[in-house]
Amino acid sequence: MLNDEIVDEVRAIRDTHAAKFGYDPRAIYEDLKKSEAEHIAAGHPFVPPPSVPPVPNSSLQRTRFARR
Template sequence: MNDEVIDEVRAIRDAHAARFAYDLRAIYADLKRSEAERIAAGHPFVSPPSELPTPNSALQRTRFAHR
């Protein structure tokens, strides 16, 4: 399945990775630097939840009941 948006995101991601010779440590450092700059500029930052939500097993059972 081809999707223009997905293709564009993948192209941007690939171009970003290529800038750092696909070095994951360098890519991570750049993302953290960019994050710090955005926070310093006043953009909101939402921390991830401290706990993962527990799945509702009753809901999980009924989700696939009609398949």
């Protein structure tokens, strides 16, 4: 498998962030939610996730994961 420098950089950042909280998922989540709230308060746009998953609109999308 080829190494992608962007993926490696994102993983390094994620690992550094997780290490800062002792790899505690609850603490990591709370920090991310706090950061999200600060960005929203600063006026950055926030797009909530869809309440219903999107419906596939092509046969390719419907069968893409069918063989797994």
